[in-house]
Amino acid sequence: MNPITLTTVAEPLIRQALAEDITNEDVSTAAIMPDARPAAVDLIAKADGVLCGLDVFERTFAILDPETRVQRFAADGDSVCAGQTLATVTGDVRVLLSGERVALNYLQRMSGIATYTHCVATLLEGSTTQLVDTRKTTPNMRVFEKEAVRCGGGRNHRYNLSDGVLLKDNHIAAAGGVREAIEAARAHAPFVREIEVECETFAQVEEAIAAGADIIMLDNMDHDAMAKAVAFIDGRAKTECSGNIDAHNVQAIADLGIDFVSSGALTHSAPILDVSMKHLRMLDGNADSEAGVAGNNAPVTDIHRESGQ
Template identity: 60%
Template sequence: MNDQITMKLNMDKLILQALEEDITSEDITTNAVMRESRTGEVDLICKEDGIIAGLEVFKRTFELLDENTKVEFYVKDGDKVKNKDLMGKVTGDIRVLLSGERTALNYLQRMSGIATYTNTVASLLKNTKTKLLDTRKTTPNMRIFEKYAVKVGGGYNHRYNLSDGILLKDNHIGAAGGVKEAIEMAKEYAPFVRKIEVEVENLEMLKEALSAGA
């Protein structure tokens, strides 16, 4: 997430869309009470124990509104934070701080919530061979943020999108006429794919999938 190339190519447009959703023409409330630019400072204070995630997205939200905004953090993604911890300070045009705070906090709160829950589940699997994977069941336009939060929390990313690999589910198997048939069709259509995964519901399906080369 600290990769500036990734940030600009993949995340800037999504953050801008979120800001545009919240500010269609102007922040009429802020502009009503703050007619001129004035520098101010706000504290970023934790309100609940957990794992923090999304700090760079939080920072970038303000920078996209005004590149002169300064953000200083006292924690980093993946740190355990506690209620009332001072996690950072944001300094800049008060109008920018007021207009961008909700979008910035929405990202930070959601990503931290995912990281915290992931960490709770991942800790139950500690000292086992089981790995906790995410899925594609992400919030629209939030996948890059939510999957990053899973990694911060101690989980692992599975497929990012439908082009990343073959995962045959019950509906695919049904359409193909069976596990063996589905795997054979997948191998024929995409022989370059290194891994074909199959969701199975019982041991018989498992044996059939393995014998067919999944």
């Protein structure tokens, strides 16, 4: 993940996730380990897939203790296999135990989306159509899930409602028609914004072309209707296909010459990739030499401190 995005957008969300999981203290860890002791634990893949989210995984532990170290044996975007050791995390054992679930939740979710996106993108190989995501993301997870789509070989559609103009069926109904909606958007939106309009019928496609739409989304049309629309548009606007597209049917549109296919399934239907932290071992010697945690006897509850302190 871009380091600036990780710090400004992702880190506050990671802190919220940690605060959700540790409201007062990690009772289990505090009971068995009241003081800092160095330890190490391995990150293991339990299924084949595409890895994504190691930066987020590492930052989760760094928020709890910036002295935590993650030695990586794989990188985001790598294809990994079951049983493969992906990383080793070393630090205060309390941090390893308290941060484990949140860190794994991010890594499993992001890797699952990257894996599924890679699967769908592979089915479009050899065509000119590019795979993009949608705004159908888990609340407060969009920055992570869209990063995972990119990691898996897809591209991002607009990030949010401020990022681009997309006139959907209800916008068109509110404006009074396709032409009216496009004209209103053209008059209001900054000149750098392209205007995309959702069309469900050939008549709407004709109206969108006449009104000067930049991108035409062919929504829930059958194959023949899309072929007719693409032939009519004939390069006068970019084309996008949308509507219940997933790994089962994406190849059916690969021959149409559509520029983009958007799929909400990339983020709302991808299963997680199973990864686990295993083989925790206490390290000999003092924390100063083994993990840099000597003298850090504060309980692992202060997740609001700056990670650089």
